[in-house]
Amino acid sequence: xxxxxxxxxxxxAQPATRQELVEAAAEVFAQRGFRSASVREICERAGANxxxxxxxxxxxxxxxxxxxxxxxxxxxMKHPPDMGLRPNATGAEQLKAFVLSxxxxxxxxxxxxxxxxxxxxxxxxxxxxLDALVEEEIRPLSDRLTAIVRGLLARGASEDMxxxxxxxxxxxxxxxxxxxxxxxxxxxxxxxxxxxxxSLAEHITRFSLTALQQMATERKPSRR
Amino acid sequence: xxxxxxxxxxxxAQPATRQELVEAAAEVFAQRGFRSASVREICERAGANxxxxxxxxxxxxxxxxxxxxxxxxxxxMKHPPDMGLRPNATGAEQLKAFVLSxxxxxxxxxxxxxxxxxxxxxxxxxxxxLDALVEEEIRPLSDRLTAIVRGLLARGASEDMxxxxxxxxxxxxxxxxxxxxxxxxxxxxxxxxxxxxxSLAEHITRFSLTALQQMATERKPSRR
DNA sequence: TGACAATTCAAACAGGTGTTTGAAACACTG
DNA sequence: CAGTGTTTCAAACACCTGTTTGAATTGTCA
Numbered sequence: 129x130x131x132x133x134x135x136x137x138x139x140x141a142q143p144a145t146r147q148e149l150v151e152a153a154a155e156v157f158a159q160r161g162f163r164s165a166s167v168r169e170i171c172e173r174a175g176a177n178x179x180x181x182x183x184x185x186x187x188x189x190x191x192x193x194x195x196x197x198x199x200x201x202x203x204x205m206k207h208p209p210d211m212g213l214r215p216n217a218t219g220a221e222q223l224k225a226f227v228l229s230x231x232x233x234x235x236x237x238x239x240x241x242x243x244x245x246x247x248x249x250x251x252x253x254x255x256x257x258l259d260a261l262v263e264e265e266i267r268p269l270s271d272r273l274t275a276i277v278r279g280l281l282a283r284g285a286s287e288d289m290x291x292x293x294x295x296x297x298x299x300x301x302x303x304x305x306x307x308x309x310x311x312x313x314x315x316x317x318x319x320x321x322x323x324x325x326x327s328l329a330e331h332i333t334r335f336s337l338t339a340l341q342q343m344a345t346e347r348k349p350s351r352r
Numbered sequence: 353x354x355x356x357x358x359x360x361x362x363x364x365a366q367p368a369t370r371q372e373l374v375e376a377a378a379e380v381f382a383q384r385g386f387r388s389a390s391v392r393e394i395c396e397r398a399g400a401n402x403x404x405x406x407x408x409x410x411x412x413x414x415x416x417x418x419x420x421x422x423x424x425x426x427x428x429m430k431h432p433p434d435m436g437l438r439p440n441a442t443g444a445e446q447l448k449a450f451v452l453s454x455x456x457x458x459x460x461x462x463x464x465x466x467x468x469x470x471x472x473x474x475x476x477x478x479x480x481x482l483d484a485l486v487e488e489e490i491r492p493l494s495d496r497l498t499a500i501v502r503g504l505l506a507r508g509a510s511e512d513m514x515x516x517x518x519x520x521x522x523x524x525x526x527x528x529x530x531x532x533x534x535x536x537x538x539x540x541x542x543x544x545x546x547x548x549x550x551s552l553a554e555h556i557t558r559f560s561l562t563a564l565q566q567m568a569t570e571r572k573p574s575r576r
Numbered sequence: 577t578g579a580c581a582a583t584t585c586a587a588a589c590a591g592g593t594g595t596t597t598g599a600a601a602c603a604c605t606g
Numbered sequence: 607c608a609g610t611g612t613t614t615c616a617a618a619c620a621c622c623t624g625t626t627t628g629a630a631t632t633g634t635c636a
Contacts, residue, residue: 299526338562405594
């Protein structure tokens with residue numbers, strides 16, 4: 129018995145079917161959702177036979193799990209959350225970087241806009257894959273943001289206050305993506321190109337910073 | 353003695369089939385989405401025959417449109433956006449009322465939690481019904497909010513600024529509903545009962561008010 | 577080369593989908 | 607009562623779903 133050796137010298141077309149299946153599936157899953165996506169369409173786009181999914185991944189759900197991991201890995205590699213910030217950056221700079229990188233990750237328009245769409249679908253209709261996703265991908269991001277916000281609030285701010293303010297920040301980022309269909313219908317002139325995203329990040333950062341500074345000084349009584 | 357208008361010897365549930373179909377469909381559509389919801393399950397829950405949907409509504413999509421209208425009408429009647437505010441209320445009071453009524457509408461847990469779920473699904477996978485929905489239901493709400501925000505900002509604030517600040521407000525409201533699956537996994541202790549919603553409304557209002565007041569006076573990016 | 581495993585393929589499977597149909601049951605009017 | 611339009615029903619329709627199968631093809635190594 130021989131274990132499969134991955135490096136194929138000449139054409140490398142051997143394991144390519146698997147990869148093409150993942151990429152085609154990412155596209156279809158993002159566009160139609162897990163349930164409505166059909167194995168036949170995925171295989172057709174990948175130029176593979178209908179049985180290819182079951183042969184390479186076992187079943188449709190396993191393929192979906194693979195796609196989710198792959199899409200998140202791509203997005204994180206493309207737009208790392210620290211954005212090459214220097215280590216002694218101010219809190220405001222950290223917040224700006226966090227907001228902007230988040231927007232870029234979500235609004236990536238490239239051939240792989242999978243990440244944002246897949247995540248959004250997980251919000252509406254969570255699959256078993258979400259639990260692992262939260263722990264491995266989302267919680268680190270959440271912890272990073274709360275740390276930034278904690279630094280911007282007054283030292284005595286309760287953890288509850290820190291968490292709520294963090295949510296107020298991230299909510300503004302997610303809104304423009306989650307509600308895009310409505311936003312575009314409400315304000316037909318609105319666009320989401322690179323320039324607009326940069327401008328958006330600036331607004332969100334400024335809005336949040338001023339709120340945080342104010343909340344820092346005028347604090348609710350810590351205990352009733 | 354029956355208080356029904358129709359003196360029906362047998363049952364009197366004759367025209368009730370249509371209404372029961374709408375309510376059953378609302379539940380199933382909210383739970384499974386338009387595509388994944390099956391006509392058979394809807395009819396079963398409504399205690400009707402499989403052919404009932406096509407007889408009463410023509411096809412599945414028309415039933416969905418009817419459901420959407422019905423759900424929004426219910427939600428608006430249950431939680432009117434002005435919340436019985438007195439006409440000379442301050443801008444801050446108006447903002448608080450808007451935020452709270454919005455949260456209540458979205459988080460309504462009753463036998464009809466359809467509204468929030470159906471709207472969320474429309475965001476992810478817009479159907480033809482969304483266009484009418486935006487114009488008839490969402491734009492009036494949007495206009496009301498921008499008016500409130502315009503009043504809270506400085507007189508010279510640009511319309512762009514007004515719009516962005518309005519979005520910063522409404523985004524905080526929607527976030528807690530749109531991202532509930534992730535929020536519950538991140539902070540397992542979080543609940544969304546009436547008390548928590550009231551508290552949430554207070555935070556969102558305070559966060560936004562302080563930001564708006566600051567943005568009103570200081571137009572340039574803050575130092576720090 | 578021959579042998580053996582990995583991969584592809586067309587075909588079929590069992591089950592679910594929205595929708596149609598024609599007859600039966602019903603409610604109401606004359 | 608008979609007659610008429612409305613509503614319900616079981617059955618069937620045509621199509622799509624994910625998955626399986628067994629043979630055919632391809633790749634790899636002795």
